[in-house]
Amino acid sequence: MKSIWYLFLRTYAKLGFFFFYKKIIVKGTENIPANKPIMFVSNHPNALIDPLLVATTNHRTIYFFTRAAVFKPGLVEWFMRSANMLPVYRIRDGISTVKKNEAVFEYSFTLLKEKLALLIFAEGSHSLERRVRPLSKGFTRVVFGALEEYPDLDIAIVPIGINYNSPTQYGSKVSLLYSPPIYVNDFRSEDPNIRAIELTKATSDALKKIVCHIEDPDFDASSIDTEEYLDPVEFNQKLSSGNLKRVPNIKKRQFNFFGVLFKINSFLPLLFWKKKEKEIEEAEFIATYKYSIGITAFPIVYLIQALILGAFFGKEIALLYFIASLLVALIYVKTKH
Numbered sequence: 302m303k304s305i306w307y308l309f310l311r312t313y314a315k316l317g318f319f320f321f322y323k324k325i326i327v328k329g330t331e332n333i334p335a336n337k338p339i340m341f342v343s344n345h346p347n348a349l350i351d352p353l354l355v356a357t358t359n360h361r362t363i364y365f366f367t368r369a370a371v372f373k374p375g376l377v378e379w380f381m382r383s384a385n386m387l388p389v390y391r392i393r394d395g396i397s398t399v400k401k402n403e404a405v406f407e408y409s410f411t412l413l414k415e416k417l418a419l420l421i422f423a424e425g426s427h428s429l430e431r432r433v434r435p436l437s438k439g440f441t442r443v444v445f446g447a448l449e450e451y452p453d454l455d456i457a458i459v460p461i462g463i464n465y466n467s468p469t470q471y472g473s474k475v476s477l478l479y480s481p482p483i484y485v486n487d488f489r490s491e492d493p494n495i496r497a498i499e500l501t502k503a504t505s506d507a508l509k510k511i512v513c514h515i516e517d518p519d520f521d522a523s524s525i526d527t528e529e530y531l532d533p534v535e536f537n538q539k540l541s542s543g544n545l546k547r548v549p550n551i552k553k554r555q556f557n558f559f560g561v562l563f564k565i566n567s568f569l570p571l572l573f574w575k576k577k578e579k580e581i582e583e584a585e586f587i588a589t590y591k592y593s594i595g596i597t598a599f600p601i602v603y604l605i606q607a608l609i610l611g612a613f614f615g616k617e618i619a620l621l622y623f624i625a626s627l628l629v630a631l632i633y634v635k636t637k638h
Contacts, residue, residue, distance in 0.1 A: 307385060311356055311357055314353045317592060318592075321592050323473060325358070325474070326531055327476070329480060334482060338456045339361060340421065340456060340458050342422075342436075342440055343420065343460070346430075346431075346585070347429075348427050350592060351463055352420060362417060364419050367386040367388060368388075368389055372386075372388045387409065409443050410443070410446055410450050413451070413454060423440050424436060424437070427585040429469075431515045436504060436508075438497045444458070444500075455486060459480065459483075460479075464478075464513050464530050471591050472634045473527075480511050483504060488503075513536045513537065526545075526546040529545055559633040560633050574590075574594050577590060607626075
């Protein structure tokens with residue numbers, strides 16, 4: 302039953318992304334082992350969008366390490382646990398709560414034993430910075446801990462690079478690159494500290510090849526053509542040689558007929574978004590809120606408006622309107638500049 306629920310959530314999330322992003326580029330899925338325990342390790346630029354994109358772009362059932370603070374008691378906690386999210390407690394959550402990680406880690410060892418997949422954002426927090434930040438060694442504790450309990454495991458670390466051209470924008474583009482696996486058993490030092498450091502470095506180095514990595518904090522990225530960010534391998538090469546494409550920092554408004562129709566037809570959910578937008582304190586959550594409202598409020602409003610039309614003009618008109626509303630939204634996102 303749980304697997305059916307997870308499949309439903311993944312399918313609905315994938316459908317939502319089809320309407321939310323102009324283009325999703327996925328490369329390297331052939332690097333994902335089919336029948337081995339996996340620890341996916343990804344950069345983390347865009348809050349809850351990141352894990353959803355990983356879940357909907359590969360074939361493995363994934364359990365997600367998620368900061369415990371978002372597990373609000375009640376319906377939220379039930380939903381997050383039902384979606385395979387595992388709470389991770391940090392020191393900032395209180396020393397007493399960190400002890401709860403032991404039970405979470407023990408459960409994750411069992412998942413790896415069953416050849417399932419885990420996802421962790423080893424930078425420890427989200428950030429819109431275009432670089433790989435220092436990785437916490439927490440993920441090494443999980444994989445080496447699993448090996449201590451189950452020595453026959455062949456655990457693969459699969460780094461994932463997530464790169465957005467405009468991370469907070471609806472109708473933008475995103476690319477996901479899956480790096481070749483790093484096998485934990487290749488790190489054989491008897492000193493657990495050295496093993497953890499070596500594995501962390503190997504994972505960080507792999508991520509820096511598949512993430513647009515701007516090391517210099519003073520680098521002026523304001524006029525970089527955002528399309529450049531979708532190919533991190535080429536981006537990093539151009540960055541080192543100074544050949545990145547730049548465009549005039551002038552925004553030209555382009556008329557989009559379907560955009561006008563979309564905004565008129567979606568007046569109520571757009572109004573709700575404008576009110577909600579003022580409450581968002583972290584830019585990394587903007588896309589998450591837009592997407593969440595997009596997959597809930599918009600279809601509900603379209604359905605209500607269709608039912609009202611149906612009451613006056615019949616079921617055929619109502620169905621036609623509902624389908625047309627979805628098509629207008631889809632054409633708008635795919636033609637948006």
